Amino acid sequence: MTAPFLLEARALVRRDARTATTLLDAADFALAAGERVLITGPSGSGKSVFMRALALLDPIDSGHVLWHGRDIDRHAIPRYRRSVAYVRQRPALVDGTVEDNLRYPYSLQAYRDARFDRDRAEQLSRAAGRGQDFLAKRAGDLSGGEAQVASLIRVLQLAPEVLLLDEPTASLDPESTRAIETLVADWFDADRSARASLWVSHDPAQVERIGGRRMTMHAGRLTAYKEVIE
Template sequence: MTDIPIVEAFDLCRRDAERGQVLLQPASFSLHDGDRVAVTGPSGSGKSVLLRALALLDPLDAGRIEWHGKPVSRITMTHYRRNIAYIRQRPAVLEGTVEDNLRYPYTLHAYRDVRFDRERARSFAERAGRGDDFLDKSASELSGGEAQITALIRVLQLAPEVLLLDEPTASLDPESSHAIEALVKTWLDSADARRASVWVSHDPAQAARVSDRHLTMRAGVLDEVTRPAAPPGPQDNQREDTR
């Protein structure tokens, strides 16, 4: 892990322009190579607002973001968004096949320097428990879990540095949820690049599985949770009983 974070946020603040309500109280946050962060909190607490602010998808009312120690500018914005990828809860799926959906980003100007690799995409699908025929499946036939897997592969194949996952398994069945978790874990465990994730979840058990850092949000306030000490093992209990 390097000393310079991949992403560092300084006093980010967001307000509802119409109502004047503060959606995100000034929040500072750093994300280093290898970090796996979970964010939990009640609905409406600002979790999605935080992720979208980190992705620079919405304008900030205050604060700034640095990427590899340098402020994100208009010149570097496109490259930043290419590397700091936001995955929403219900992704849009285009008409055609799964492969058509995976090929779509390569038609955009921002990705003119890379080409679609079917074998790599097939490998991602396999890690999510999908067979060789998955890429040929019609998008109209996809279940909610398969649509989310498609959207995730569409991002992962572009080799981002950070995944900002906004409740990607909400409303999915357990099998699909675990497939998404497995795919993200495999991607994070790859040692060939700097990678980190921020995962918003309502499920405490999932948050524990996918993270080594835990943040909470309430009323737009971001806090970091200190993980509790591990419970005493059988030998510790035995020592206590003999005292």
């Protein structure tokens, strides 16, 4: 039997360890295969806290994250992170070329069964409108937009089932923004029956372009988005 949701959060709570302030207030969320969900909300409302908790990157104070309807055992976390990929607003690249960065995940234990595919990497960089020399560029020489493209290709080549995109195009020029949107759309279209994304964006035009179900975060509370009609 197939679980109804790829990813679920039940009453997920995150507190500030120092002050015990609630950062995320019992968030309930479910993401089905084929869905694209957008989260908007003011700065500091807890969107990144929520995404990082969902990605199991930060400790959860209470509640559950379910993957295909099940709790995630400690030993299953590497496999979970491989399937549910968090894309940060500010990409973190290692020293070396773009290709070195794309090869990097394959040096990790969680990917020991997978091999770097240069043709695939070139295909993804072409899809993002990058030139032939992109893979040979030094990570330190990349523009902000190029660095984000490189970090997204690094994730997409591993074919995750869920993408958690935390303002991946904030502060990028329109051309780089479209490149990121195209990469994500191609990834989604390649297997809509098994993939889903959660995208945090502050840009109303981007929210319109991407479409999908909308949610909003206010002061740590995640709710369905309701259009305010004046």
